Amino acid sequence: MKKMLSLAAMFAVLAYASPASAEIKFGGDASVRLRGQFEDEQLGYYGSYENNEDDLNFAYRLRLKASADLGSGYFFKALITSDNAAGGWNTVKDNNSEDGEIDISNLYFGRMMENSHYMMGRLPLNSMNNPIFDLALYPIPTAVGITGGKTIGIGDIPVATYNMDRIFGLNYGAKIGSGELNATLIVLDNDAADNNGSGEGDGLFNDGYGLHLSYKATLGNVTVEPQAIIALTNVDGLVYENVTPYIFGANVTIPAGKAKIGLSGFYTACDDNGKYTVGGAPADVDYSGYLLRLKGEYGPFMAWVDYNNTNDKTNSGDINYDNLFVWAQYNFKVYESAMGTFSLTPIVRYWAAGKDYNDGGQND
Structure with a gap:
C-alpha cells in the first residue's frame, strides 16, 4: 500500500509542478446505420427446433478521438464512444428511449x-x-x-x-x-x-x-x-x-x-x-x-x-x-x-x- 501511495503522489507532483501545457487535438467520426438482419436457426438437440427472425433497425455511433503531443516523443491518446452498446452502435428503441451515453473506451500514453x-x-x-x-x-x-x-x-x-x-x-x-x-x-x-x-x-x-x-x-x-x-x-x-x-x-x-x-x-x-x-x-x-x-x-x-x-x-x-x-x-x-x-x-x-x-x- 505504501508503494502504491508513493507512486500516486509522485505522478501528482510531476503534474502540478510542470508549467508546460500540451494542445489536445480532437478528431473522430459520426455514423448512422440502417441494418437488416435475417436469422435462420435449426436445432436437433433433444428433438427438433426451428426459428426464423427478421429485423430492421436504425443505429448511430459517435467516436471522438483525442491526442496530445507532449514533446520528446511522449504522447497521449484516447477514444470516447458508447461503451454500453455493441461496437458502440446505439440502436433506436421504443419511443426513442435509448440512452446513447459516451464513455472512455481507449486511454493510453507512451513514448515514440x-x-x-x-x-x-x-x-x-x-x-x-x-x-x-x-x-x-x-x-x-x-x-x-x-x-x-x-x-x-x-x-x-x-x-x-x-x-x-x-x-x-x-x-x-x-x-x-x-x-x-x-x-x-x-x-x-x-x-x-x-x-x-x-x-x-x-x-x-x-x-x-x-x-x-x-x-x-x-x-x-x-x-x-x-x-x-x-x-x-x-x-x-x-x-x-x-x-x-x-x-x-x-x-x-x-x-x-x-x-x-x-x-x-x-x-x-x-x-x-x-x-x-x-x-x-x-x-x-x-x-x-x-x-x-x-x-x-x-x-x-x-x-x-x-x-x-x-x-x-x-x-x-x-x-x-x-x-x-x-x-x-x-x-x-x-x-x-x-x-x-x-x-x-x-x-x-x-x-x-x-x-x-x-x-x-x-x-x-
Whole structure:
C-alpha cells in the first residue's frame, strides 16, 4: 500500500509542478446505420427446433478521438464512444428511449523513439485486421442465454463488437533486423484479491495475465507477421475459467497490382483443470481449434471470408463447432475535403455456424 501511495503522489507532483501545457487535438467520426438482419436457426438437440427472425433497425455511433503531443516523443491518446452498446452502435428503441451515453473506451500514453517505443493503458487492438484475439477470447461459442439470449462466437467480429476492440496492457516495441518486434503484457480479467480460502491462488496473481508477441517484417513485397498469445496465469473466458490456453499463427499481406491479398492462420489449444464460467462446476477443459482467413482489397472494395473449427473434448465430450463468416463492403465517397469526408458504405455480412455432437446427427 505504501508503494502504491508513493507512486500516486509522485505522478501528482510531476503534474502540478510542470508549467508546460500540451494542445489536445480532437478528431473522430459520426455514423448512422440502417441494418437488416435475417436469422435462420435449426436445432436437433433433444428433438427438433426451428426459428426464423427478421429485423430492421436504425443505429448511430459517435467516436471522438483525442491526442496530445507532449514533446520528446511522449504522447497521449484516447477514444470516447458508447461503451454500453455493441461496437458502440446505439440502436433506436421504443419511443426513442435509448440512452446513447459516451464513455472512455481507449486511454493510453507512451513514448515514440527512433528505434523503439512503449505505451500503456487501454490499447486499441485493430482486431478486424488481426483475428488472433477473436480466436483467443472466443474459441467456443457461448450458449444461448449466457449473454442475454444471444450466441457469441468467432463469427461477426466478436472482439471488435463486444470487447470494443481494446485491451488493457503494457506494450514495448523495437526495431530488430528488417522488422519490428512487439511484446505486450495484457490484463484479461480481475479476480478476487484475497488469499484466505483454498483454491483462490496467491492474492496478487489471481488476475488473468497474458503475453502477446508479434514480429512484423517485409520480405520483398510481402509483409509477414507471426504472432503468439500465451496465458501467464489462469484466465477466465465466457465458457471456461481458470485455464491457460495458447494461440499462435501469422498474418501475411501480398500486393497484387492495384489489389492487396491477405492471408491469416491461427491455432489455439487448452488442456487444463478449470471450471465452467456459469455455475462454477469443475471441468477437465480440453479443446483445440483454428481460424483461417482470406482477404482481398481493391480500391474502395474489401471482402474477407473466415473459417473456424474448434473441437471441444471437455469432460470426455466430443463437440465440433464450425463457423463460416463472410464480410464484403464498398465505400462510396460522396464528399471529401481537407476537413474530412462524407461517405456511404454498404456492407454485407453472412455467418453460418454449426454444432456437431459427433453422435451420428441425433443432437446437432
